[in-house]
Amino acid sequence: MPKQRPSPSPAGSRAATPGRAIVDHGFIAMRAKLLEVAAFLDRVERHAAADDFRCAALRSAAALLVDGRPERARRILEQLSDPTTAPAPAARGQSAVGAWRPEPRRQT
Amino acid sequence: MRYIEPHGHMVSRTTDDYQAMVTAGCVAVCEPAFWAGFDRGSVAGFRDYFRQLTEYEPARAAKFLLPHFSWLCLNPKEAEDLALARDVLALIPEFLDRPNVLGIGEIGLNRNTRHELAVLEQHVELAVRHDQLILVHTPHLEDKLKGTRLILDLLASHRGVQPGRVIVDHVEEHTIRLVLDRGFWAGITLYPDSKSSPPRAVDMLEVCGGERIWLNSACDWGVSDPLAVPKTALELRRRGHDPAFVDAVLYRNPHRFLSQCPRFSVGDGKPVRFLRSKNLA
Numbered sequence: 588m589p590k591q592r593p594s595p596s597p598a599g600s601r602a603a604t605p606g607r608a609i610v611d612h613g614f615i616a617m618r619a620k621l622l623e624v625a626a627f628l629d630r631v632e633r634h635a636a637a638d639d640f641r642c643a644a645l646r647s648a649a650a651l652l653v654d655g656r657p658e659r660a661r662r663i664l665e666q667l668s669d670p671t672t673a674p675a676p677a678a679r680g681q682s683a684v685g686a687w688r689p690e691p692r693r694q695t
Numbered sequence: 696m697r698y699i700e701p702h703g704h705m706v707s708r709t710t711d712d713y714q715a716m717v718t719a720g721c722v723a724v725c726e727p728a729f730w731a732g733f734d735r736g737s738v739a740g741f742r743d744y745f746r747q748l749t750e751y752e753p754a755r756a757a758k759f760l761l762p763h764f765s766w767l768c769l770n771p772k773e774a775e776d777l778a779l780a781r782d783v784l785a786l787i788p789e790f791l792d793r794p795n796v797l798g799i800g801e802i803g804l805n806r807n808t809r810h811e812l813a814v815l816e817q818h819v820e821l822a823v824r825h826d827q828l829i830l831v832h833t834p835h836l837e838d839k840l841k842g843t844r845l846i847l848d849l850l851a852s853h854r855g856v857q858p859g860r861v862i863v864d865h866v867e868e869h870t871i872r873l874v875l876d877r878g879f880w881a882g883i884t885l886y887p888d889s890k891s892s893p894p895r896a897v898d899m900l901e902v903c904g905g906e907r908i909w910l911n912s913a914c915d916w917g918v919s920d921p922l923a924v925p926k927t928a929l930e931l932r933r934r935g936h937d938p939a940f941v942d943a944v945l946y947r948n949p950h951r952f953l954s955q956c957p958r959f960s961v962g963d964g965k966p967v968r969f970l971r972s973k974n975l976a
Contacts, residue, residue: 605935612933613894660895661868668840668869669807678806681772683836 624649644686696720696938698924698945699961701953702801702830702864702882702911704729705763706752712914712921713759719925722946722961724756725953727766727801727830732916734773738782741769745786749793757967764959766800766830767791774805774814784817791825797956798822800830801864804842807834816849823855828956830882831863833870836889843870847877860955862909865890871899875907880952884913885923893927897934900944909949 628646631637648663656662669687679690697720705713705726716724726748735741748765756763767790769783790796799822804811822829831850834842846863850856858878866874866881867890874881883899884890891899896910912923920926924945931941953959 605933609934658868660898664867664869665840667837669837671841672844674809674812674845675807676809678775678808678811681806683806683834683838685836687837 640688641684641686696925696928696945697722697942697961698928699909699949699953700724700912700921700924701862701909701949702727702884702913703921704913704915705756706747707916708914708921710755710759713756713761716921717759717761719922721761721925722963723762723764723953723959725764725766725797726752727832728768728770729801729915730770730772734776738779738786741783742786745790749790749795753795753967760962760964760967762795762960762962762967764795764797764953765793766797766828768799768802768818769814770801771803771805771811771815771832771834774811775808777810777813780814780817784814784821787821788825791827794958797953797959798828798830799825800828800862801832802829803832803846804834805832805838807838807842807845812845812849815846816853819850819853819856823853828953829856829861831861833863833865835865839865839867840869843873847873847879850879851877862952864911865913866899867891868895868899871903871908875903880907880909883908883910885910885920885927886913887918887920893923893930896927897930897936900931901934905940905944905948907948907952908944909952910944 624645628637628642631639631642636642644667648666651659651662651666667686700716700721700723703724703726705724728744728748731744735744745767748767752765753763767787769780774780787799799818802815802818804815819829821827831846833839833846843863843866850858850861859880862880862882863874864882865884867883871881871883883896885893885896890913900908910924910927912919912921914921914923928941928945931944932938950961
């Protein structure tokens with residue numbers, strides 16, 4: 588989301604900027620979620636699953652959290668997305684899995 | 696507080712959910728046609744489902760004084776069978792004059808395949824030919840960005856499509872701008888694990904503004920929360936947004952879009968009229 592668009596009532600829709608209140612309300616919950624990510628990455632290492640492409644994608648995405656640049660959510664979603672543009676010839680399973688990996692190359 | 700639930704798969708919810716939604720301020724619920732969790736085997740299965748959406752479910756909602764509306768289509772998860780898709784599309788016009796039908800939806804893509812794209816194009820053509828509103832489902836997770844681009848390109852290439860009559864649903868931070876910048880409406884879906892949370896939805900509203908955006912729970916038979924929309928109102932108030940803005944996002948925006956269909960109306964707490972099925976007691 589590169590550009591900011593005005594709210595329908597930007598002046599009147601908000602009271603005082605509740606920055607501190609946002610931290611007060613959200614910090615404990617986000618601390619807990621961060622620990623869940625850390626514990627998950629430890630867990631998959633202990634169970635020899637850390638090289639699963641989804642775990643690798645999670646580690647790469649996590650790096651965006653601390654790169655000091657804005658729009659982290661958008662950039663993480665983009666990084667986890669299929670970057671190709673052509674329609675697929677057929678479905679690879681009926682459900683998405685949350686991270687993209689290229690089709691394995693066929694042996695010729 | 697009043698709100699509209701513009702996307703809920705109520706056939707898979709309990710009457711307790713209807714009661715909770717009405718108690719929370721819901722004044723209308725809209726139900727797009729959906730995948731059953733398994734692929735339906737015949738066009739007869741779809742006929743029964745469309746009857747459920749246009750006869751039985753509005754009657755069930757009416758018991759809770761809640762107007763119920765529906766959208767009709769074959770879900771993109773079932774679009775790989777082109778012969779079945781053709782037969783279902785031929786069936787849909789029989790139901791378009793039902794009193795609670797809003798338009799064609801939720802159409803779109805699932806795994807971004809050629810067959811899904813072909814069936815989407817047929818749905819769009821059907822909607823244009825019958826002057827129907829369109830509700831679009833965008834794919835899940837890693838398929839969403841590519842699928843959204845394919846969908847927007849297809850819609851833009853059809854001269855009969857009016858962007859103001861199309862809502863592109865399940866947007867997230869990486870797709871909302873693509874949708875709004877091309878003149879379409881955007882739906883933010885509030886799910887516990889995938890799609891958006893209430894705090895992220897409010898973030899998108901703060902960054903993108905509140906024009907041409909609605910919120911929905913898309914509650915179904917999976918992990919979902921039929922009260923996700925009113926819970927997001929609490930997040931808006933917690934951030935300091937005033938009641939007029941909350942009302943705009945939760946009520947006036949969906950009301951404005953849905954009122955393009957003359958059949959749409961909200962409840963006033965009085966008994967709801969509905970088309971009674973012969974099969975109902």
